[in-house]
Amino acid sequence: MTDIHQDPGAATRQEPGATSRRVIQEFWRLRWVAVAVALVGSFVYWPIIDNFRVSLTHQDIFTGETSPAGLENYRRLTEDPVIGLALWNNLAYAVISVLFQVFGAFLLAAIIEGLGSPRARAFWRAVYFIPSAISTTVTGLLFYFIYQPGMGLMDGVLQGLGLGAWSRVWLGDPDTAIYAIIAMSQWQGFGYAALLFSVAIQKIPAELYDAARMDGAGALRQIWSITLPMTREMTGLMVIITVTGAFQVFNEVMVMTGGGPNNASQVLGTWLYEQGFNQNDMGYAAAIGSLIFAVTMACGLAQLWLNARRRVT
Template sequence: MNATTATPARTAGGRSARRRLRHSLYVVPALALIALFVYYPIVENIRLSLYKYSAFSPVTRFVGLENYRQAAQDPVFWQALLNNVAYAVVSVVFQVGAALVLAAALEELLGRRLRGLLRTVYFIPAAVSMTVTGLLFQFLYQPDAGMVNGALRAVGLSSLEHDWLGDPGTAIWGVIAMSQWQSFGYTTMLLTVAVQRVPRELYESAHMDGAGRVRTFFTITVPMVREMTGLLVILTVSQAFLVFNEVMVMTGGGPSNSSQVLGTWLYSSAFTGDDMGYASAIGTVMFLITFAAGALQLIHSRRKAAR
C-alpha cells in the first residue's frame, strides 16, 4: 500500500523537477548576457581601478588604493561630486515631487480634452534629442542675444542679466535647469498613469468625509502611488549621478571646471589626461553611489509597505 501510493508521488515530483529544469534553461541565455555585458565590466572596472596604466601602453602597474587617494585629494573630483549631488536633489524635487503635484492636478481639476492636450505639451520636450536641447539652451543663455536676458530686459530687470554659462557660479545651475525642463514631462506622464490607477471610491469617500483636495492628496494620492514614486526616485538619483551629455554639450565642464560632474571628469581623466586607472576609480565611485542610493530606497520602500 505504501509503495503503491509513494510511486505516483515520486513520479509527479520527478516531472515537476524536470519541468523546473526545463524552464530554467530558458533563463540561462539571458543570465549569460547580463553576466557578460553588465557584471563582468563592473568587476573588471573595479580591478583596473587598482592599477596605473595608459591607453597607449600594455604596461600596467599595481598601485592598490592610490587612485582613490588621488580622488580624495583632487578638488575637481569633489566639485564634480557636489554638482552631482545638487543635480540629484533638484531632480528629485522637480521630477518627482513637482511632477506628482502636476499629475494629481491634471487628473483632479481639468476636463478630459484639456487634460489630454496638456499631457502632450508636457511630454514634447522628452522627445527632443539631448544634443538639440543643449544647443537650444545655449542660445537661450547667450548674454547678448539670448531670450533669458532678453526677457529680463523686457520686464525691467536688466540688473539681473548674466552670462549664465560663462560664470562659474551659475554654469551648473543653467545645465540643471535645462535637464529639468526636458525630463519633467516624462516623469509627469508616468505619475499620471499611477494616479489613474488609484480607485475613485477612495476620493469619493474622502470628499464625503469633508477632506479637501490638499488633504486628499497627502492621505490618498501620495500613499497609493508610493511604488511609482519610489521607482522614480531611484531612477532620478541614478541618472543624476550618471549625467554626461547635458554637461558636455552645454559647457564641457567649464568654466574653470565649475560645471564638471563625475561623468565628464571621468571622460577628461581617461581621454584627455590619459590616466585610465584614475578614471576607473571615478567610475567605481559612481557605481557605488548609485548602487547604495538604489538599495537604500528599496529598503525604505519595503519597510513602509510592511507597516
C-alpha cells in the same frame, strides 16, 4: 476493521536517484533564464567587475600598456579637489531633480488628472511630455541660445522685466554654470516624470475620491490623503531613478559646458571622461567609475529599504 499500518519512514524515504533527478530538473528549468543571465552577466556585471580590475592598474591608451597600481587610483580620489566639486554638483543635481522631477511632477500630474475633460488631460500631458522627446544635444543647443549673454532669451526676458542687473554669463560663470545646466535638465525631464505619475494616479480607484468628497474633503486634502499615499511606490521608484540618474549625468554637462569653466560644472561622469579620454589615465577614470557605482548603488539600496518600510498594503 482493517489495520492500516503506516511506515513512519515512508515520508522521508525516496527512490534511489530522486534527489539528483530533482536537481537536474531544477537546473534544466534554468535554461529559460540562461540566455538572459548570460546577456546581463556579459554586458552589466562583467563590465562592473572589469572596471574594478582596471581601476587597480595604470593604463596607457596609446601604448596599450598596463601596470599594477594597487589602490593608488583610489588614494588619488581622496586627494583630487575636482572629485569633491563634482560630487557636490551631482548632489545638487540630485536634490533639485528630486524637488522638481518627483514632487513637482507629482503635483503637476495630480492637477492634470484632476481636470474634468479627458481631452484637456491628454492635451496637457502631451504639452509637458514634448520636451522629453527632444534629444539632449538639441536641447543643449537650444538652451545655449537661451543663455547666450546679451543676445539670449534669458537676458531678453530679464531686461524686459527691468531685472537687467540679474543678467549673468549663465554658462560661463563658475557660480551659475551647473545650475543653468540643472535648470535645462528639469525642463526636459519634468514632463516625463509627470506622465509616469499620471499613469500611477489613473490606477487609484475612483471610489476612494468619491468617498472622500462625500466626507467633505477638498482637492488638496484628497491629494494629501489619497493620491500621495497611493502613489508612494511610484514616488519611491522615481526618487531612485532620479537620484541615480543625477549621479550618472553626462550628456547634459558635456553638451553645455564640457565641465567648465575651469571645472566648475564637472560632474563625476564628465570628470571620468576627462581623465580617461583627455588625460590618458584610464586606471583613474575606472576608479571614478567605481565611485559612481558605489554612490548610485548606495542610493538605490537606501531608497529600496525606505520604500519597503513605508509600503502601503
